[in-house]
Amino acid sequence: DAGVIQSPRHEVTEMGQEVTLRCKPISGHNSLFWYRQTMMRGLELLIYFNNNVPIDDSGMPEDRFSAKMPNASFSTLKIQPSEPRDSAVYFCASSSTGRNEQFFGPGTRLTVL
């Protein structure tokens, strides 16, 4: 099992640019979660999907953020336009119904200059 895969691992971009973060969940898992981690705010849930459908996006900070899950094996988190305050580590996690555990990817460290 390869675990949750995230790409890129590091992203440095300039303010105003579009950023796309990618996640491949563990095969067979039907729930996917996007988190953001910062020193100031800790670990925040941004959005989660169940069976590819967004269930709760109340954590998405503003309209600049959007997430999609076109199929069971791929999800993207997009920030357009990016701002310096978006700098953080973004984690993707997946789980399966009844498993009662979330498996985290290694994260994407985003720096917006």
Add this chain to the structure above:
Amino acid sequence: AQSVTQLDSQVPVFEEAPVELRCNYSSSVSVYLFWYVQYPNQGLQLLLKYLSGSTLVKGINGFEAEFNKSQTSFHLRKPSVHISDTAEYFCAVSFTGNQFYFGTGTSLTVIP
């Protein structure tokens, strides 16, 4: 509404000493409880979980936690820490087993 409180943001402890990391939660329904560990520049890894049954739960790396329903606590303990235990530790609760609510984390530093 559910919430998780980790009372200590930083815990320094000498090598081979015991440690307890505190976690309290609030919920009006039954919950599942978890401890995750995050090593530097890595994702979160499950240490242990309480779903039901015995209130003393044993996890990886010699850690254990005790669920105390009356005190709504789920403190993490280890009788003797190693340098390699230096990491960030997160307590989490869930009532569906799906959506998790994480605490703010406790940074454990083991001093040689």
